[in-house]
Amino acid sequence: MRAVLRAAGVSKAFGPNQVLHDVTFALQRGTIHALVGENGAGKSTLMNILSGVFRPDSGAVMLDDTAVVFENPRHAMARGIRTVHQELSLFPNRSVAANIFGRHQPSNRWGFVRRREMRERAASALARIGSAIDPDALVGELSIGEQQMVEIARALAEEARVLILDEPTSALSEPDAERLFTVLRDLRSSGAAIIYISHKLTEVMRLSDEVTVLRDGRVVGTSPAESVNQDQLVRLMVGRDVAATRPDRTAADASDILVVEGLSRGRTFREVSFSVRSGEILGFAGLVGSGRTEVCRAIFGADRFDRGRVLVNGESVSIRCPRDAIRLGIGYLTEDRKAQGLFLAMSVGANIVAASQPRVATRLAFLRSAVTRATANAWLRRLDIRPQDDRYLAGRLSGGNQQKVLLAKWLAAEPRVLIVDEPTRGVDVGAKAAIHAQLQALAARGLAIVLVSSELPEVMSLSHRIAVFRGGCLVAMLDGRTASADEVMTHAAA
Amino acid sequence: MPPRERLRAWLPRRVPVPLVGLAVTLLVLIAAMTIAFPEFATFANGQVIATGFMPEALMSLGMTAVIVSGGIDLSVGAVLPFTAILAGLMLHAGVSVPLAIGTALICSAVVGLLNAALSSALRVHPFIVTLATMLVLKGVNLVVTGGAPVSGFPTGFTMLGQGTLGGVPAPLIVFTVLATVFGVALRHHRFWQQVYLIGGNPRAAQLAGVPVDRILLVVYAVCALMAGVAGVLVAAAYGSVSAGFGQNSELKVITAVVLGGANLNGGTGSIGGTLLGVLLLAVLYDAFTMTGVSTYWQDVVSGAMVLGSVLAAELLNRRRLLTAS
Numbered sequence: 103m104r105a106v107l108r109a110a111g112v113s114k115a116f117g118p119n120q121v122l123h124d125v126t127f128a129l130q131r132g133t134i135h136a137l138v139g140e141n142g143a144g145k146s147t148l149m150n151i152l153s154g155v156f157r158p159d160s161g162a163v164m165l166d167d168t169a170v171v172f173e174n175p176r177h178a179m180a181r182g183i184r185t186v187h188q189e190l191s192l193f194p195n196r197s198v199a200a201n202i203f204g205r206h207q208p209s210n211r212w213g214f215v216r217r218r219e220m221r222e223r224a225a226s227a228l229a230r231i232g233s234a235i236d237p238d239a240l241v242g243e244l245s246i247g248e249q250q251m252v253e254i255a256r257a258l259a260e261e262a263r264v265l266i267l268d269e270p271t272s273a274l275s276e277p278d279a280e281r282l283f284t285v286l287r288d289l290r291s292s293g294a295a296i297i298y299i300s301h302k303l304t305e306v307m308r309l310s311d312e313v314t315v316l317r318d319g320r321v322v323g324t325s326p327a328e329s330v331n332q333d334q335l336v337r338l339m340v341g342r343d344v345a346a347t348r349p350d351r352t353a354a355d356a357s358d359i360l361v362v363e364g365l366s367r368g369r370t371f372r373e374v375s376f377s378v379r380s381g382e383i384l385g386f387a388g389l390v391g392s393g394r395t396e397v398c399r400a401i402f403g404a405d406r407f408d409r410g411r412v413l414v415n416g417e418s419v420s421i422r423c424p425r426d427a428i429r430l431g432i433g434y435l436t437e438d439r440k441a442q443g444l445f446l447a448m449s450v451g452a453n454i455v456a457a458s459q460p461r462v463a464t465r466l467a468f469l470r471s472a473v474t475r476a477t478a479n480a481w482l483r484r485l486d487i488r489p490q491d492d493r494y495l496a497g498r499l500s501g502g503n504q505q506k507v508l509l510a511k512w513l514a515a516e517p518r519v520l521i522v523d524e525p526t527r528g529v530d531v532g533a534k535a536a537i538h539a540q541l542q543a544l545a546a547r548g549l550a551i552v553l554v555s556s557e558l559p560e561v562m563s564l565s566h567r568i569a570v571f572r573g574g575c576l577v578a579m580l581d582g583r584t585a586s587a588d589e590v591m592t593h594a595a596a
Numbered sequence: 597m598p599p600r601e602r603l604r605a606w607l608p609r610r611v612p613v614p615l616v617g618l619a620v621t622l623l624v625l626i627a628a629m630t631i632a633f634p635e636f637a638t639f640a641n642g643q644v645i646a647t648g649f650m651p652e653a654l655m656s657l658g659m660t661a662v663i664v665s666g667g668i669d670l671s672v673g674a675v676l677p678f679t680a681i682l683a684g685l686m687l688h689a690g691v692s693v694p695l696a697i698g699t700a701l702i703c704s705a706v707v708g709l710l711n712a713a714l715s716s717a718l719r720v721h722p723f724i725v726t727l728a729t730m731l732v733l734k735g736v737n738l739v740v741t742g743g744a745p746v747s748g749f750p751t752g753f754t755m756l757g758q759g760t761l762g763g764v765p766a767p768l769i770v771f772t773v774l775a776t777v778f779g780v781a782l783r784h785h786r787f788w789q790q791v792y793l794i795g796g797n798p799r800a801a802q803l804a805g806v807p808v809d810r811i812l813l814v815v816y817a818v819c820a821l822m823a824g825v826a827g828v829l830v831a832a833a834y835g836s837v838s839a840g841f842g843q844n845s846e847l848k849v850i851t852a853v854v855l856g857g858a859n860l861n862g863g864t865g866s867i868g869g870t871l872l873g874v875l876l877l878a879v880l881y882d883a884f885t886m887t888g889v890s891t892y893w894q895d896v897v898s899g900a901m902v903l904g905s906v907l908a909a910e911l912l913n914r915r916r917l918l919t920a921s
Contacts, residue, residue, distance in 0.1 A: 155803065176805035191800035193793050195863040204804040205790050213786045 104167065106131050106295045107152060107183070107264050112161035114147055119498075121147045122319045124161065129264065134286060134296045136306040136327070139316035139339050140502065140530035145299050146188065148316070149266050152297070153185045154178030182263035186256075186270050188299075188528065190249050194242030199224035201241050202256045227259040228252075232281035246273045247390045254282060258289075265289065266297040271305060272528050275389055283309055301530055303332045315339055340532050356380035358416075359550045360432070360519045362401060365410035370396045371574040374410070378519065378550045383541065385565030385582065386554040388594050393574035394554045395437055398521045402434040403427045414519075428457060433512035437523035437554070443508045444496045451478035451492030453507050458515040481510035486536060502533025509540065520544070521552040526560060538564060558587055570594050615857055615869050617908055622876045629883050636886060643765060647833065649878035650767045651676060651826035651842060655849045656856075657778045658819030660870045661788070663853050665815050666795035666862025667722040671711060672823040672849060674733035676842035679704040679827030681737055683753075684746040684837040693752045697828055704824025705817045707733070712816035716809045722816070730846070737839035747836030757832025767829045774825070779867035791815055795862025851898060852877050855905050876901075 105128040114122040122144045129135050137145050150156045152163060154172030162169040165181055172178040175185075192201050200207065202224045207215045224237035233251045235244065241252060250273045257265060265286075271279040286296055286309065300306050306313060307327060314324040315338040322338050358377040365374040371393040378384045386394040400407040403421040411418050414430045421427045427434070436442040445453055455462050455474050462473045478492040485506045487499075496507060505525065512520055522541065526534040541564060545551050555561045561568055565582040570593040578593040629636040655672045662669045679700045686696035707729060715725045759766045782788045793801040794808050801808055823842075831837045856873030858865025877898065884894045 175803050176807065179805045187803060191803045193796035193800060195796045196792060204793065205806045207786050207789060209786045214784045215786055215789060
């Protein structure tokens with residue numbers, strides 16, 4: 103079989119950081135080739151090299167067994183290589199149709215855009231992946247899941263010989279993901295070659311023909327998907343055995359720390375009431391868009407609410423901004439770490455103390471750098487954040503380590519209630535296990551945790567109680583020890 | 597395609613609410629002035645308005661593209677006299693009219709190319725680059741002219757600024773043509789649509805294969821070229837040029853574009869909106885003159901209007917986002 107696209111001995115370094123070592127990777131025509139590995143293993147860099155975003159330091163990219171040099175993404179696209187990037191790369195102010203076609207809007211001989219044709223073709227590109235999003239809607243007004251569908255439709259709008267998808271399902275609902283898989287299988291049988299990057303190993307096993315595992319920038323194995331199982335993959339990715347976390351489900355018999363009564367805002371969420379105790383992990387399950395994040399942001403003072411009240415330690419409190427919430431001991435770990443969580447251009451140390459300035463500052467509000475650094479370094483060690491350097495730029499860290507920095511930021515603020523929203527989105531298995539273990543340890547030490555997650559296994563394995571949301575309402579409160587996945591899904595999707 | 601649908605496809609799907617507000621403000625202002633001053637709604641005053649604000653109107657076309665791309669061009673107010681002086685000196689020295697105009701316009705476009713090239717090569721925000729260009733050109737203008745006006749142009753040239761065609765001043769015709777070209781191009785042409793992509797999300801534009809640097813070269817060149825056209829027309833209209841032309845006009849131009857709904861963060865804005873903004877400013881300044889309001893107060897009022905319109909747009913936007921979620 104002839105490889106359509108091949109990386110031959112590719113190496114790449116960013117400054118002193120060697121990201122890829124002599125990586126060789128061959129993608130065959132008419133196959134789906136999964137690329138797995140922990141965050142920071144070099145998958146995204148490899149993908150960026152194959153799609154012309156970066157150029158390799160050494161080694162070559164071969165298209166149809168001929169060495170090619172992609173100067174920029176445009177060159178790679180012109181050769182039929184399409185990518186779905188992990189970070190949404192859409193234009194919020196433009197219509198769905200304009201986004202799908204980007205710079206290739208259908209136009210006449212003089213370059214004038216044919217709007218009707220563009221709308222129709224956009225609609226059919228969306229219909230192909232089973233989506234009925236209005237091509238005229240503004241992308242900025244769509245949900246994250248819908249935006250992801252637009253991003254996929256864009257990659258498929260034009261004939262692709264090679265399609266590279268980086269975590270395409272991280273924001274998709276189950277049915278949308280299923281439809282995507284069907285489309286990918288169709289594409290495969292029509293001869294396209296697909297690189298599929300994902301942390302969801304079940305997906306990988308179901309979908310792919312071949313699997314390549316990257317670890318620390320090296321290829322540690324390539325094999326047909328049917329000849330490996332999930333455990334072997336995880337072992338290859340991590341380089342060690344990962345014990346499945348089995349939570350201790352004895353919720354402390356303490357009093358309620360946070361009580362929410364009848365919280366409502368328009369049609370976004372209605373009459374949401376719940377309480378969470380010290381030492382308890384309360385899971386929020388539900389589909390994307392069921393109002394969980396909105397409720398959390400309202401409690402935290404990041405958004406307003408119309409009706410209802412919030413009690414902390416039995417006292418009704420007024421939280422008008424996140425600062426109020428932090429003073430009351432509430433932390434909120436956002437679901438969107440890059441846009442709303444981290445200061446990417448600042449040091450890891452500055453990020454860690456960002457929510458606990460009063461603790462590390464003098465009375466005149468000058469930051470004490472010794473205290474700041476000591477605090478930061480203590481958390482770097484405790485959460486095993488790599489590299490263990492408080493002066494490292496937060497934006498340079500891998501996704502898993504960024505997520506840990508975010509967690510450290512809130513733990514440094516010593517909250518009594520911590521709301522964590524999708525704490526392991528786009529995070530590799532190793533970092534995921536570490537974050538899960540941290541959450542359990544924190545609960546064991548008396549922290550009250552609200553865990554919002556769209557990954558059912560995560561909610562099921564960590565929560566003492568599970569609150570299920572549907573269409574802005576809290577529709578069921580289940581016992582974490584006895585609830586089954588079916589039961590949760592029935593409530594969430596009814 | 598039936599004609600009605602074809603028309604629908606070309607018209608904006610939803611007219612932005614702030615623009616409706618702007619149009620209403622404009623109409624109210626015009627109505628009030630018409631009632632209070634009978635000489636306001638006359639052809640003669642229309643001509644005064646049209647010629648008085650013509651340089652800013654021309655420059656606002658190019659500036660709209662620059663602001664949509666997420667940038668800014670502070671140098672237009674210096675490019676205007678620079679081009680006018682270049683043309684003036686050449687004409688004064690006896691160079692033929694087309695050659696003088698052509699050379700001056702090319703020079704103005706080169707300034708724009710330099711702005712974009714420096715900004716992308718040095719990775720410096722266009723605010724800084726064009727600020728520097730503005731200062732350099734202001735100096736050059738004074739050095740070249742020695743601070744004295746240049747005059748003595750052939751009628752073939754001054755006709756461009758002072759002549760009329762069927763009663764319509766020549767500059768207004770030039771402007772109408774250019775505004776139409778810009779409006780159609782920004783809205784319907786593939787190349788100019790990419791400017792919205794660059795302004796909306798520069799990184800995504802790069803990943804989508806948009807040749808960002810190349811497009812910005814064109815955008816800034818065209819913006820400076822419009823300042824050049826304004827300079828040539830001003831020189832022709834006054835029959836003389838001096839380094840003092842176009843003083844602070846870049847601020848009025850940016851004001852007009854922002855009033856017209858363009859966001860300085862890039863990605864939004866339209867020629868239609870800009871035209872409304874330009875018209876409102878032009879009528880407002882005319883109203884100031886007519887009512888005898890002190891020039892000191894004029895800037896206070898236009899500043900307050902910018903704040904007001906931005907505030908209104910922001911509030912409307914927030915409401916829309918809340919109801920959409």
